Amino acid sequence: MSPEALNSLFAIGIGFALAGALASGYQALAQRPAGFGLLQEGVAPRAFAAVPFLVFAAPFIIMRNTLRGAKIERRRVEFVMMATVLAGFWSLMSGTFFVMTLRAAGVLA
Structure with a gap:
């Protein structure tokens, strides 16, 4: 396996782990699952604060909603696969950003 593939x-x-930790932490504090409905608060500081949270928690939320929809609503396999690819790519981007931030802070070599 090439170093680039291993890094990806x-x-x-890291992106999925970060997303899961953020969403689980939110659920533990707020006693309700995190979702994209946090943006429906209107023009309020809570809605603006939800944007950075959702940027990093989105892969977990997408996969949770997709797997629940596949089980409950009997969604087609193509839809589940497309959502999985989207969540994976999103996780790749947020994980890369998080690792780059850790490297810039000197936490990682």
Whole structure:
């Protein structure tokens, strides 16, 4: 496996782990699951604060909603696969950003 592929795999894993930790932490504090409905608060500081949270928690929310929809609503396999690819790419981007931030802060070598 090439170093670039291994780095991408690591970034995807970090992105999903970060998304899961953020969404689980939100659910523990707010006693309700995180969702894109946080943006429906109108023009309020809470809605603006939800944007950076959702940027990093979105892969978990997308996969949770997709798997629930596949089970409950019997969604087609193509839709589930497309949502999985989208969540994976989003996780790759957020994981790459998080790793780059850690490197810039001197936490990672």
